[in-house]
Amino acid sequence: MKKFSVFIVIIFSAIVYLFAQTGTVDIKASVQRGKKVYTQYCLACHQADGGGVPRMNPPLQKTEYVLGDKKRLINIVLKGSNDPIEINGEEYVNPMASHAHLSDQQIADVLTFVRNSFGNKASGITPAEVKQARAKK
């Protein structure tokens, strides 16, 4: 009986741990906070409607980067981007600066906002995911 209780405790802890790792995002609250971060740090270049500026700053509307691999998206904000990229058939060569000074929470919120605005619909991003990307460098 004692062994069984220990077993239950271990299983329960494992489940709690897994949930903490995955981190369920309250999308609505995160989007609201993220909008403020976007207005302050991204809007000047990517514009209020996420449409960007042709040949200068790429749009954030249903792009492969915004909707695709989360790690790549987080890394663009953390490290910026210097390589020419093609977005929706248009080439962009201007660099984007690193925004690593933003907190994990701010980056998670702004990307959750972007992934759920401008016609985008995608899962949220958690501070834990940002933290993980930051640690990898």
Ligand code: HEC
């Ligand atoms: C000074 C202007 C500027 C600011 C501020 C800026 N960006 Fe960018 N962003 C760019 C440029 C220019 C590129 C293209 C970089 C390249 O060609 O390598 C880019 C690329 C991107 C991309 C990948 C391409 C795409 O359109 O899908 C994403 C995503 C992105 N930015 C998100 C953000 C977010 C989120 C913020 C705010 C935290 C932000 N940017 C702030 C100019 C900016």
